[in-house]
Amino acid sequence: MSDFKKIKNKLIDIIPSELFHLNSKLTHSNFQFYDQVIRVQTDPAIKKIITIAYKKYPCSQKIPLNTNFNSSKKSFDEIIQTRHSIRTFDKRPISLDDVSKLLYYANGVTGKNTDDDNILHYFRTSPSAGGLHPIEIYLIAINVDGLTPGIYHYSPMENVLETVSDQNPSEKLNDITFNQTSNISAVLVLTGIPGKSRFKYGERGYRFMMLEGGHISQNILLSANSLDLASYPIGGFVDDDLDELIGINGVDEVSLYMLMIGTKLKNTQSSKPKVKTSLK
Numbered sequence: 390m391s392d393f394k395k396i397k398n399k400l401i402d403i404i405p406s407e408l409f410h411l412n413s414k415l416t417h418s419n420f421q422f423y424d425q426v427i428r429v430q431t432d433p434a435i436k437k438i439i440t441i442a443y444k445k446y447p448c449s450q451k452i453p454l455n456t457n458f459n460s461s462k463k464s465f466d467e468i469i470q471t472r473h474s475i476r477t478f479d480k481r482p483i484s485l486d487d488v489s490k491l492l493y494y495a496n497g498v499t500g501k502n503t504d505d506d507n508i509l510h511y512f513r514t515s516p517s518a519g520g521l522h523p524i525e526i527y528l529i530a531i532n533v534d535g536l537t538p539g540i541y542h543y544s545p546m547e548n549v550l551e552t553v554s555d556q557n558p559s560e561k562l563n564d565i566t567f568n569q570t571s572n573i574s575a576v577l578v579l580t581g582i583p584g585k586s587r588f589k590y591g592e593r594g595y596r597f598m599m600l601e602g603g604h605i606s607q608n609i610l611l612s613a614n615s616l617d618l619a620s621y622p623i624g625g626f627v628d629d630d631l632d633e634l635i636g637i638n639g640v641d642e643v644s645l646y647m648l649m650i651g652t653k654l655k656n657t658q659s660s661k662p663k664v665k666t667s668l669k
């Protein structure tokens with residue numbers, strides 16, 4: 390085979406995700422990468438922008454959320470050991486207090502301090518590479534006590550819901566998820582703003598964004614279990630339709646993951662681990 394044909398065949402074999410992974414690898418000689426990371430980390434003007442660069446809906450109606458939660462009756466060990474996906478739900482609504490806890494524990498602000506340049510930094514329940522926080526959270530409310538069905542954006546800085554749309558999303562949601570929404574009370578949709586991580590970390594920023602979505606999702610699923618709610622994650626949805634439903638353009642901000650939340654059926658097994666673990 391000629392060299393030309395060999396190269397051509399090799400190019401045809403390329404899988405875009407493998408190529409992306411190769412292009413986002415770090416080596417000892419990624420000098421441009423390290424220069425940019427240090428610049429962003431040390432320039433006070435950039436650091437200041439990062440602190441205030443969060444998504445806002447200034448003209449929306451705001452619904453305050455609670456942070457004064459009751460402690461879970463379940464222990465931390467029990468919450469982790471008994472988490473599992475539950476896909477059948479009761480018709481009962483979930484409460485706004487439950488929604489408050491799910492959102493606050495997902496990625497809420499738990500404290501703040503100032504650095505040597507007197508720039509404010511916030512502590513959050515979920516880690517984020519460089520504190521850039523590229524993940525946004527939307528609530529699709531279907532059956533939440535005290536909340537009109539519709540789409541809401543979670544503002545962690547103000548701990549409020551911002552109304553995006555008060556159109557009932559039930560029918561569209563069913564279509565978007567290939568009919569996976571029967572008796573669902575609420576969906577938390579995680580989106581990502583790739584540019585927020587990319588401007589500091591280049592191609593590697595995309596990896597970080599996805600990893601951060603995973604951190605937040607696990608917080609949500611464990612919080613749901615701590616509240617004795619049923620939940621499961623969905624990666625199988627029609628992206629463009631979900632983007633349209635929550636009002637994002639699918640390029641600068643992209644849908645990543647859906648976390649379905651509902652009340653448990655009365656006869657749902659009170660989930661003891663099936664296998665005895667070393668903790669017991």
Ligand SMILES: Cc1cc2nc3c(=O)[nH]c(=O)nc-3n(C[C@H](O)[C@H](O)[C@H](O)COP(=O)(O)O)c2cc1C
Pocket residue numbers: 472473474475476569621622623624625626
């Ligand atoms: C990235 C990802 C995508 C998923 N997408 C779906 C989905 O579209 N529909 C669904 O019913 N479950 C989905 N799941 C849930 C898995 O099927 C479930 O976690 C798996 O069966 C293990 O069960 P467990 O969650 O009870 O441990 C998804 C899970 C992950 C991690």
